[in-house]
Amino acid sequence: MSRFIYLDHNATTPTDPRVVEAMMPYFNKQYGNPSSVYRFAQEAQEAKESARDKVAEILGADSKEIVFTSGGTEADNFAIKGVAYANEERGNHIITSKIEHHAVLNTCKWLEKRGFKVTYIRVDKYGIVDLDELKDAITDKTILITIMHANNEVGTIEPILEITKIAKEKSVYFHTDAVQTVGKIPTDVKELGVDLLSLSGHKFYGPKGIGALFIKKGVKIDSLIHGGHHERNKRAGTENIPGIVGLGKACEIAMQEREKEEEKLKSLRERLYKGIIKRIDDVILNGHPEKRLAGTLNICVKYVEGESMLLNLDLEGIAASSGSACTSGSFESSHVLLALGIPPEIAHSSLRFSLGRDNTKEDVDKVIEVLPSIVKKLREMSPFVK
Numbered sequence: 001m002s003r004f005i006y007l008d009h010n011a012t013t014p015t016d017p018r019v020v021e022a023m024m025p026y027f028n029k030q031y032g033n034p035s036s037v038y039r040f041a042q043e044a045q046e047a048k049e050s051a052r053d054k055v056a057e058i059l060g061a062d063s064k065e066i067v068f069t070s071g072g073t074e075a076d077n078f079a080i081k082g083v084a085y086a087n088e089e090r091g092n093h094i095i096t097s098k099i100e101h102h103a104v105l106n107t108c109k110w111l112e113k114r115g116f117k118v119t120y121i122r123v124d125k126y127g128i129v130d131l132d133e134l135k136d137a138i139t140d141k142t143i144l145i146t147i148m149h150a151n152n153e154v155g156t157i158e159p160i161l162e163i164t165k166i167a168k169e170k171s172v173y174f175h176t177d178a179v180q181t182v183g184k185i186p187t188d189v190k191e192l193g194v195d196l197l198s199l200s201g202h203k204f205y206g207p208k209g210i211g212a213l214f215i216k217k218g219v220k221i222d223s224l225i226h227g228g229h230h231e232r233n234k235r236a237g238t239e240n241i242p243g244i245v246g247l248g249k250a251c252e253i254a255m256q257e258r259e260k261e262e263e264k265l266k267s268l269r270e271r272l273y274k275g276i277i278k279r280i281d282d283v284i285l286n287g288h289p290e291k292r293l294a295g296t297l298n299i300c301v302k303y304v305e306g307e308s309m310l311l312n313l314d315l316e317g318i319a320a321s322s323g324s325a326c327t328s329g330s331f332e333s334s335h336v337l338l339a340l341g342i343p344p345e346i347a348h349s350s351l352r353f354s355l356g357r358d359n360t361k362e363d364v365d366k367v368i369e370v371l372p373s374i375v376k377k378l379r380e381m382s383p384f385v386k
Contacts (some may be wrong), residue, residue, distance in 0.1 A: 009356035051248025060188035072200030091141030127156035154287030155296030164193035183254035206250030210243030265295035275368035
């Protein structure tokens with residue numbers, strides 16, 4: 001049987017076997033509740049705090065600034081709603097971009113229904129936020145700017161340092177959704193200068209159902225989940241110790257292997273892109289040609305519907321996507337591609353390949369081999385071919 005080729009790592013990653021090994025004892029051997037006082041439970045507490053130290057290390061943060069969550073979506077909700085409600089006396093205005101993940105966009109829309117004002121900043125054709133528009137959007141009521149570190153669909157990396165400078169000049173909190181960047185590119189919070197940062201374990205070979213929010217010391221924020229005194233009164237609920245241990249191990253591995261992995265993925269991505277454009281006409285590269293994640297390639301293949309290409313690739317044993325996994329099944333064009341100025345009929349022809357740790361040149365060459373015939377077949381049936 002031919003090898004299954006997984007090229008959708010921006011959606012999720014396989015849990016690294018080393019991560020699974022680290023987690024296993026905390027399911028049925030060291031299963032104590034870390035809030036209990038006896039020694040057996042305190043072993044779980046020690047494991048939790050050791051993992052917190054590793055998460056803090058990959059972010060260049062203090063361990064006390066890390067709060068564990070159920071994933072990136074909760075971390076985004078916590079950051080945005082928590083800051084919004086804790087700072088209402090200062091103002092009710094939030095600034096974000098048009099290409100954010102729905103965990104941010106839908107949270108902002110929810111707050112709009114409750115009296116908050118939200119400005120959605122435009123991006124250029126590469127997906128870079130308009131810094132001048134950002135500056136002009138800030139008012140004396142602005143309490144939070146939330147802009148992602150890198151886009152999950154096209155891979156464009158945002159100018160976080162410049163945004164930080166703007167936010168600091170106006171004394172506005174700055175949150176970044178770094179779900180797609182932690183473990184892939186440097187995410188030192190002191191260098192980035194952000195006040196809050198969200199991450200998710202399953203995006204870099206950790207388990208699903210675990211994430212974290214960095215909250216800089218001094219940030220005024222309300223809790224999202226209420227109950228006991230867990231996570232220094234920031235997030236109630238008995239902690240997911242196996243997941244937390246797994247997240248810590250994933251961070252440890254990423255710190256050791258990130259640079260080498262990034263170099264490999266960039267080489268594979270370029271091999272894939274050059275192979276495709278050499279064999280298929282009318283292909284458009286989406287996102288910034290240089291300022292993007294090493295493993296992300298998003299293209300539009302004109303005159304072909306993206307979902308049809310995906311289904312045909314699946315028949316060949318290749319898994320890719322046409323955008324965010326959170327919008328699969330939707331017949332709407334990608335809000336990210338539309339924000340880049342791509343017409344809806346072309347945006348529907350998008351393919352996203354996101355490469356990962358186990359991918360090889362042979363995987364890439366297989367895509368290059370089968371995609372041209374798939375496109376040729378679909379274009380022959382398309383009413384839109386020139």
